[in-house]
Amino acid sequence: MSQEVKVPTLGESVTEATIGEWLKQPGEAVAVDEPIASLETDKVAVEVPSPIAGVMGEHKVAVGDTVEVGAVIAIVEEGSAGAAPAKPAAAAPASSSDNGTLEDTVPAQAKIHDPDAAQTLSPAVRRAVLEHGVDPTQIKGTGKDGRLTKEDVVAAAQAKTASPAPAAATPTPAAAAPVGSRNEERVKMTRMRQTIAKRLKGAQDTAALLTTFNDCDMSAVIEAREKYKDVFAKKHDIKLGFMSFFAKAACLALKDIPSVNAQIDGDEIVYFDYVDISVAVSAPNGLVVPVVRDADKKGFAQIEKDIADFGKRAKDGSLTMEDMKGGTFTISNGGVFGGLMSTPIINPPQSAVLGLHRIEDRPVVRNGEIVIRPMMYIALSYDHRLIDGREAVTALKTIKEAIEDPTRMLIDL
Known part of the structure; x- marks a missing residue:
């Protein structure tokens, strides 16, 4: 038996919100009242709890979509985690101005979400991980329930840069960076911003x-x-x-x-x-x-x-x-x-x-x-x-x- 997850009442005069982050992916086990999504309103982020214990089903909307109060955003299936097949987490798409360079230049571990980790990277955090080339499993999160924030990733990257790298036995000449290379990135403003x-x-x-x-x-x-x-x-x-x-x-x-x-x-x-x-x-x-x-x-x-x-x-x-x-x-x-x-x-x-x-x-x-x-x-x-x-x-x-x-x-x- 499945249960629809709807956008809750958000407050006086607030009629809509934006899907800021999915905290649970299809196939993952959820407990009753456990947050499964984060909504961005004009003032604050609001977490949407699961109405039942079971398995996360289909996402009806995507991150960045605008939804109204009462709209169905997801389905939760009753049962154990094994009752629904887990869908692989999609990698965050690169900005149109990145030309795919981020995915080609970061360590493999930065692209893969650890299945044993207790959190799912938000789009902003995943983006920062790809950009700075750090291993998210080695960073301690300071967000709610220990989730990683963008600031955690940036701090880890800065600490990594500050640490002296071990001397290589056989130095390999690094490829020269293209002279005058400049990048741009377009990021949609959050509803709060x-x-x-x-x-x-x-x-x-x-x-x-x-x-x-x-x-x-x-x-x-x-x-x-x-x-x-x-x-x-x-x-x-x-x-x-x-x-x-x-x-x-x-x-x-x-x-x-x-x-x-x-x-x-x-x-x-x-x-x-x-x-x-x-x-x-x-x-x-x-x-x-x-x-x-x-x-x-x-x-x-x-x-x-x-x-x-x-x-x-x-x-x-x-x-x-x-x-x-x-x-x-x-x-x-x-x-x-x-x-x-x-x-x-x-x-x-x-x-x-x-x-x-x-x-x-x-x-x-x-x-x-x-x-x-x-x-x-x-x-x-x-x-x-x-x-x-x-x-x-x-x-x-x-x-x-x-x-x-x-x-x-x-x-x-």
């Missing part, structure tokens, strides 16, 4: 974007973090980071300047008496912004736990639509990638976003003397249709003052 592109361009087309800057002396926060990090970690079982300080400082500013926490809806302005902070997190398929809800009512520890949980789930692809829903203000930390200064783009329909950057020692004047302090540039991009320059500058100055004197966050100044 398409949505990111549309939303960011839409923000530029609709909002009157402007950015104001300030710099922030991080000495007090660094001192407080260093002084209490061990006690904090022991009590709350989470590290004390910088993001919780900026989240709480932002809550002070948003309470004082309500328009920075507001949104335009048609010809109306919507003001919120709560602060839901969207935190920009880097995921394998792009930037996602899960929401720390009621940040103004949470303590440092709970904010740190929420952010750490989002980061972990973004990496393994388990964030949900509900995690992304809403948000009244966004914090984006480009400093983790070494960014010195930027003009972040607002996350519609929000009206403002705070950009954080790297901390570096710089000379500043204090009490008439030049001293070295750990400084950070901070930026507030805002929709000038709703937020006046005075309000934006005041909000950013409030954040700066709270970071430079964290006591303000305790006594609500």
Whole structure:
């Protein structure tokens, strides 16, 4: 007896998705509720579970196809793994601009999926394996359930290149690479990347974007973090980071300047008496912004736990639509990638976003003397249709003052 596998409900206003990856191939055994496919939606990747235990049957659609909610995408046959013949996994097709060169120049083990392995390579990972010529069976995966990610393959290739190769007994002259050889590759944008592109361009087309800057002396926060990090970690079982300080400082500013926490809806302005902070997190398929809800009512520890949980789930692809829903203000930390200064783009329909950057020692004047302090540039991009320059500058100055004197966050100044 067979069971159809249908596209599940994906969330409010989401009616379709793209087949991102088949996690089970025809003939492979599947357990009930075991993920068999990954769907890419506008915001997150959603795994489709098997409705029964049995054997993976026919794939009704291919990777890259767009499917609607309720559509049949596969068949699962009841029974044991031996009840259905396994189909050989097809090699990922080379791009039209590759001219077949990848398949001809990589080791044989990179082309064959180990039948004893507990995972199936996704198209992107298989592509990276072929390109870098590494053995996927020798790489430890960091993705969900230990699956390989493209980043794992690239890291393994870099480690292989860094390791000195053993000297050959009889050196063989290498064939000279064709002079001026240049390659191109065309890869279809994922649904998430398409949505990111549309939303960011839409923000530029609709909002009157402007950015104001300030710099922030991080000495007090660094001192407080260093002084209490061990006690904090022991009590709350989470590290004390910088993001919780900026989240709480932002809550002070948003309470004082309500328009920075507001949104335009048609010809109306919507003001919120709560602060839901969207935190920009880097995921394998792009930037996602899960929401720390009621940040103004949470303590440092709970904010740190929420952010750490989002980061972990973004990496393994388990964030949900509900995690992304809403948000009244966004914090984006480009400093983790070494960014010195930027003009972040607002996350519609929000009206403002705070950009954080790297901390570096710089000379500043204090009490008439030049001293070295750990400084950070901070930026507030805002929709000038709703937020006046005075309000934006005041909000950013409030954040700066709270970071430079964290006591303000305790006594609500």
